[in-house]
Amino acid sequence: MRKPALMAPAIAALVTAMTMTPALAQDMTVTPGNTLTAAPAAWLGEVPHFVMMGTAGGRSYDVQLTRIAEGGVVAGFAGKREYLPGEGGTWRYGDFEVGLEIVLDGVEKAIELEYENNDFSTHPLPADFTLQGEEFPEGLLSYLEVEAEWETAEGVVNDEVTGWSGTLSLAIDTGTPDGEGLLPDGMIGGYVVAQSGADSLVISFTVPVTEYEKDE
DSSP states (O other): OOOOOOOOSOOSSOOOOOOOOGGGTTSEEEOOSSOOSSOOSSOOOSSOEEEEEEEETTEEEEEEESSOOSBTTEEEEEEEEEEEEOGGGOEEEEEEEEEEEEEETTEEEEEEEEEEOSOGGGSOSSEEEEEOSSSSOSSSEEEEEEEEEEEETTEEEEEEEOOOEEEEEEEEEOOOOOTTSOOOSSEEEEEEEEEETTEEEEEEEEEEEEEEEEOO
């Protein structure tokens, strides 16, 4: 699993009062002082945040970082775009990643969400993408992979969960084009309701983008 980039500076207010339930040490619970009582019913807006509630790979997640800033338990929070070769020397915006690193009780834990489409830049936003099993699909379809990695005395977690169905509602995807028209910065935000077998997740995120990659 690739490490997410370091957190962009100065993104909203301090996250406080983070806890992890000891009985669920191999699950992930991260809750600020004002916790949600249920999974969000819609995107939580443009303030940088990461909320992920439900299960993936049979593991329980209750990650409620509704306002993310430097410091606290958050060691890194960043997005990355990936561009694929297109026709005539152009580039297709085929992939973006949302990476979160936190440190709980001295243990570094990482989550990465990867979303794929043939070319996200061809779809005006806001837009709803149906999640399915094909990589880099054309049209209003997307592919989701959920990765998690950490190690404690109870064992090693190294999950890669695919096969998701449901919806990615992409709300914002902004940035300043470089000389090739590619976006190395800006923000990406959206809302996901997803199912994979017995697993189900609700996710809301707005992440600062800190880099892009060309897959040549």
